[in-house]
Amino acid sequence: MSKNQLLSIILPIHNEEENIEPLYERLAKVCQKNQINYEIIFVNDGSNDQGLQRVLHLQKKDSRVKAIDFSRNFGHQIAISAGMEFAKGAAVLVMDADLQDPPEMIPKFVEKWKQGFDVVYAIRKNRKGSPLKRIMYKLYYRILNKLADLDMPLDSGDFRLFSRRAVDRIIQFGEKRRYLRGLSSLIGFDQIGIEYDRPQRRAGKTKYSYRKLFNLAWEGVTALSIKPLRVATYLGVTVAFIAVAYMIRVFYMRLFTDTYIPGWSSLMTVLLLLGSVQLICIGIIGEYIGRTAEEVRDRPLYIIRKIYEKES
Numbered sequence: 001m002s003k004n005q006l007l008s009i010i011l012p013i014h015n016e017e018e019n020i021e022p023l024y025e026r027l028a029k030v031c032q033k034n035q036i037n038y039e040i041i042f043v044n045d046g047s048n049d050q051g052l053q054r055v056l057h058l059q060k061k062d063s064r065v066k067a068i069d070f071s072r073n074f075g076h077q078i079a080i081s082a083g084m085e086f087a088k089g090a091a092v093l094v095m096d097a098d099l100q101d102p103p104e105m106i107p108k109f110v111e112k113w114k115q116g117f118d119v120v121y122a123i124r125k126n127r128k129g130s131p132l133k134r135i136m137y138k139l140y141y142r143i144l145n146k147l148a149d150l151d152m153p154l155d156s157g158d159f160r161l162f163s164r165r166a167v168d169r170i171i172q173f174g175e176k177r178r179y180l181r182g183l184s185s186l187i188g189f190d191q192i193g194i195e196y197d198r199p200q201r202r203a204g205k206t207k208y209s210y211r212k213l214f215n216l217a218w219e220g221v222t223a224l225s226i227k228p229l230r231v232a233t234y235l236g237v238t239v240a241f242i243a244v245a246y247m248i249r250v251f252y253m254r255l256f257t258d259t260y261i262p263g264w265s266s267l268m269t270v271l272l273l274l275g276s277v278q279l280i281c282i283g284i285i286g287e288y289i290g291r292t293a294e295e296v297r298d299r300p301l302y303i304i305r306k307i308y309e310k311e312s
Helices: 017-033 051-061 076-086 103-114 131-147 164-172 180-186 210-224 227-256 263-297
Strands: 006-013 037-044 065-070 091-094 119-127 156-163 191-198 304-308
Touching (some): 006 076, 006 103, 017 051, 037 051, 037 076, 051 065, 065 076, 076 091, 076 156, 076 164, 091 103, 091 164, 103 119, 103 156, 103 191, 156 164, 156 180, 164 180
Parallel strands (some): 006 037, 006 091, 037 065, 119 191
Antiparallel strands (some): 065 304
């Protein structure tokens, strides 16, 4: 990158105080070694530890360190969106603050950007962690790719670089419940992936429980596709056919055979089956209605307590 081209590095943080200084040191070392003009934007997403204080301590010796302090926790995807709106760089890099996204990969991202790519995303070739989570991640990306109405890169997270025009297009999307990996694919432009081995987090505990991972996965599906609504319709039609077939069988056995048909067990089975399908369909429809209601309310995407920025 030329000296007048700025790289904005966005780092959402939520209770990551143990990783702040090591992350900064590695980022600064990589950028200075490769003569990259940079700014580091920490987005404090409602942390209740000393993470923000550590960021402000770094800012005293490096004016390129900036911080956005949310009034409460708004979520990882919203924190990234705020960083994008605040970033001034010709290119914007999004990465996690737990050092599972290696800063040493930055030169590779920049090189691809200089070659003309608007989005450069990291592909997790190998990743540490529990076998169950690894299996769930692989299954999720492949299911999402089948359900989504566009092609999604497999095994890629939020670790990616955007050109300025790509960031400007993403900022234009007004939806409240954001899934930035999907928006990244939705904008189009020239995109390319880079493989890397994803290490374990350096310190602290993961903020994504199984429940939060499921919620993020469901956000991705409902944000990018209406196929779940079609699945609800298919379920209803399938159960209707089963019910009609069962009804025909009951009438046949009653009129043409002497076979005794137990009433209570068969009736309860049918009722439970129909009730389950109805609840599933109502839940899927309700999810989309809820998303629509949130858009209609048009509440702010986030609320900032304070922006910490020093003049260079």
